[in-house]
Amino acid sequence: MSKKPTFKEIALDGVLRQNPVLKLVLGTCPTLGLTTAAISGLGMGAAATFVLICSNILISLLRNVIPDKVRIPCFIVIIATFTTVVRGLLEAFLPDIYDVLGTFLPLIVVNCVILGRAESFASKNPVGSSALDGLFMGLGFTLALTLMGIVREVLGAGAIFGTALWNFKIEFFAKPAGAFFTYGLFIAVFTLVSNALEAKKSKKKAVVAETAEEGA
């Protein structure tokens, strides 16, 4: 049996090392469709995080009860239930966000991030770790969508969170082509930075090992 992941590992994996949007390239549909404004990215991220946490908890609780043969249908039913719940909650209490998310809200059911975490993490780990995994994966997803939303809104609409900054705008960034371009840029920058950090870490390890060898 693999060792239980630590809090730090789960947090770093969710937000950085296994970021669902920028590293695993999952949940691309809402990423491209909903990042014209920061608020819609944030709203989508929060809704997906809610579903991630709740479905991870329930799936983890039922992991020893759900037979392997019907695990995927069971996961989908659970995810669909929480998606319907979040849809109802938003319509009742946050109608503006509900209107902004539109058709992407029910599509959370088929979000690869959520089914992916249910299958690869929640169905194999205890409740606490699964809840944390849902939280941090959700945070990573929300962070990526919100940052992309900020960049596209600032450049494409000259505003941030709906507040106008200036009259200058490049409409390309508000259009679908702008979504692909921004997404590509984000992945490139994220990969560059994480590769540089990885290289720095490896170098540091090598130096430590070399020093230890010399000492011996």
Add this chain to the structure above:
Amino acid sequence: MAFKNYVLPVVVLLVICIVCVGVLAVLNDVLYVSDEVKFSRAMSKIYPGVEFDAQEKVSYKNANYGEVTSVTWAKDKAKGERVAVIEALSTNVGFGSGNVTLYVVVKEVAKDGKTVGEIAAWSIKDNVGQSYIGKIDGANKWYVGADIANEIAMQSNMTAGATMTSTAINMAINVAADYARSVAEMGSNPQAEALSAMVANLTGDYATASYTAVSTANVTHLAPAGTTLSYMFNATVGAQEVYGLVYDVNGAQEFVVFVNAAANSDKQIVYKSAGVTTEMETAVLSTYLSANANVISVVTEGTTSTYTVVGLKQAGFVPKNYTVTVVVTDGAIASFDITASGFVSHGPSEDATLTIVPALIGATSATVDSALDSKTTGATETAKILLSAAKVALAHYDANNGGSN
């Protein structure tokens, strides 16, 4: 073993489904958002700060624009203005013959010492088949501030990329304005005042007839240079179709009431006010108005008549009129030329038009209906308009030349 392999998975899945359905059924009741709440949310966005009364269902139709299905009244307490939210449905002039339903806020305001009605806000409630409606949403500042006293013109800057949806929105705005002006008596109603002034000059059955307003958009040819056709009214007197025209000539109102007939011998002006010019009379008498096409001029030499006909736009892919010149000799179409096309994107191809026009040559009143059989593929709507134009010209010719061939 069989239980564990085959029955247990199904049972577990079923139990999970049942529990989830139960939870959702309870939450559905708890989180249900009523139509009233949705309405007040829509209003708080487009017209905040006003408490509305209960919604009142109404049934009002205008053949030109569409219908009104409900109205909700309020009084803007801060300003003391009367406010109505009118739920208006356009005719099927939208994309793919679909329609648009709007909430239109109309309010009465004091301007230059008189009370006028104006569009305060609007939002889209629903639509049928308008796939480009997203291009309109959020840009509903259009029409805001428009005076409802007269027909509200299409705002050209809102049509790009969604022309037909914009047309449907304009229709819905206009039916709401018409309801507010005519039924709710908001603001001034120059159309009703003009009708009263016209009827006051008529006598007999013409004075007691029930006149309804008709759009003047397709009959601009009735107004010679220097005049503006402000309103047109239509009524049936006995077996006769009667039109009443209200002109603006240098700021003064002039009236012409005439009997509409295909045969020139039956056409007559029933009443004309003192300022009506010969050009206005000529325009009226050389005109034959019909539901789908208007004859706007006729030149006759011997057995040949040359007609200028406007084929009126219809629902579907052709949102503009066609103007055609039809030469009829001995009761048959000798030539048929399109002088102004309603062709727009999504409209018929030029090839299709080239197929329709030759098929009409030689057609008479008796054969014109079948002339286009199997010639309309790819241009059904254009064919309808051109056929209407051909039929009106032939009917006019027959009525003035002793019947059909």
